[in-house]
Amino acid sequence: MKNPSFLASLPALLFLAAPCSAFGAAEGSTVQNAALVTYRLQLAQQRVASIEIRDGAVIASMKGMEVKRFPVSKAELSSHAFPRLSTVATKTAAVRTRQVIVKVEQVSADPSETVSSPDEIVSVEDMPETFALKLKDGSVFYITGKSRDGILNGWRKDWLKCRVGCTFLFRQLRGLPVCGGIIEMDPTSARHLFWLIRPEMGVIY
Amino acid sequence: MKRRLRLFLTIVPPLLVFSSFIALLLTPVEPIPPLPPASRKEIARLERKLGALRPKGYYILVDTAANRLWLKRGDKALLEAKCSTGSGRQLECQGRSWTFETPRGEFRIQGKISNPIWRKPDWAFLEEGKSLPVNDNERFEKNVLGEYAMAIGDGYFIHGTLYNRMLGRNVTHGCIRLGSPDLIRLTQLAPVGTKVYIF
Numbered sequence: 582m583k584n585p586s587f588l589a590s591l592p593a594l595l596f597l598a599a600p601c602s603a604f605g606a607a608e609g610s611t612v613q614n615a616a617l618v619t620y621r622l623q624l625a626q627q628r629v630a631s632i633e634i635r636d637g638a639v640i641a642s643m644k645g646m647e648v649k650r651f652p653v654s655k656a657e658l659s660s661h662a663f664p665r666l667s668t669v670a671t672k673t674a675a676v677r678t679r680q681v682i683v684k685v686e687q688v689s690a691d692p693s694e695t696v697s698s699p700d701e702i703v704s705v706e707d708m709p710e711t712f713a714l715k716l717k718d719g720s721v722f723y724i725t726g727k728s729r730d731g732i733l734n735g736w737r738k739d740w741l742k743c744r745v746g747c748t749f750l751f752r753q754l755r756g757l758p759v760c761g762g763i764i765e766m767d768p769t770s771a772r773h774l775f776w777l778i779r780p781e782m783g784v785i786y
Numbered sequence: 787m788k789r790r791l792r793l794f795l796t797i798v799p800p801l802l803v804f805s806s807f808i809a810l811l812l813t814p815v816e817p818i819p820p821l822p823p824a825s826r827k828e829i830a831r832l833e834r835k836l837g838a839l840r841p842k843g844y845y846i847l848v849d850t851a852a853n854r855l856w857l858k859r860g861d862k863a864l865l866e867a868k869c870s871t872g873s874g875r876q877l878e879c880q881g882r883s884w885t886f887e888t889p890r891g892e893f894r895i896q897g898k899i900s901n902p903i904w905r906k907p908d909w910a911f912l913e914e915g916k917s918l919p920v921n922d923n924e925r926f927e928k929n930v931l932g933e934y935a936m937a938i939g940d941g942y943f944i945h946g947t948l949y950n951r952m953l954g955r956n957v958t959h960g961c962i963r964l965g966s967p968d969l970i971r972l973t974q975l976a977p978v979g980t981k982v983y984i985f
Contacts, residue, residue: 644840644892
């Protein structure tokens with residue numbers, strides 16, 4: 582347990598323990614295609630964006646049109662025969678995300694400018710590049726930008742990865758047909774994806 | 787002291803692990819929906835239905851992460867512009883709080899106003915450390931929203947800005963700010979009723 586690489590490899594081993602073939606919303610048989618189009622249609626009827634996790638990319642869509650694509654560099658994922666539709670239950674960042682709460686007493690009266698300093702805003706740069714995504718059907722995904730920034734953050738990431746792995750394992754033990762996976766992408770894409778994802782958002786995977 | 791710490795370390799971590807396992811076992815999960823019927827004819831019908839949901843004519847896309855706005859028609863981008871969207875910060879005052887975020891989802895241009903006058907909401911006064919005005923006329927401010935403002939609903943607008951150097955950053959109170967040339971072009975091209983998709 583002293584070796585952090587063990588922690589890092591544990592979830593991967595857990596995911597690989599599940600039967601593995603093709604992953605995600607792969608287009609194949611008629612049944613698969615029908616499921617995929619039906620789910621896309623259901624999500625297109627909503628007023629908000631949805632995401633589709635596929636082999637090579639995570640795709641954000643609105644009204645049935647692709648609005649943003651996040652290329653995936655590497656994925657270790659458990660398999661399922663047919664595409665599935667679920668919604669986001671929670672997203673958990675490895676490192677706590679920044680919040681800016683201003684109390685009126687702290688505000689300096691400067692009518693010439695509204696917001697200007699980077700300290701006063703929350704932008705996509707403040708988003709974490711490593712996070713866990715839990716869906717309402719029990720499936721879990723660990724999404725990472727793969728860059729290491731210090732020992733402490735490295736440990737936090739490994740801890741989150743381990744939690745995701747354990748959640749996946751326990752749900753499998755409960756006999757739930759859940760999926761899990763580790764998705765790697767470039768840090769910028771990971772931050773943008775975290776920004777985009779909201780609870781209750783539709784997910785096809 | 788050492789004994790207490792040892793006792794604490796012996797009891798608490800296993801208890802935490804055990805309770806988290808129990809929590810995991812008890813977490814409710816939604817059942818996976820049954821697969822839909824499958825035939826090539828059915829797929830073609832569904833794809834036609836999906837195609838019908840895509841916007842017809844002009845539509846606007848706003849990426850709040852990248853602070854970019856596109857005016858599109860079909861797959862063709864007619865305008866790509868840097869914009870500013872919500873700063874995401876929270877303002878708290880006397881038990882009231884506001885979160886300055888650009889709303890996400892599907893909206894529609896409900897109307898266009900030239901030379902708009904800003905009716906300052908309560909937070910604008912409180913943010914500047916001022917008290918709320920007694921007279922409503924004190925709320926109106928000219929020449930701060932640019933040449934045009936397009937209402938997209940819920941009190942949010944696409945409008946101009948005095949702070950062009952802030953374009954491309956999350957600095958607004960929820961509205962979408964555009965630079966003057968892009969705002970003029972957008973106002974000319976996008977008719978009332980144009981769908982706005984914010985993500």
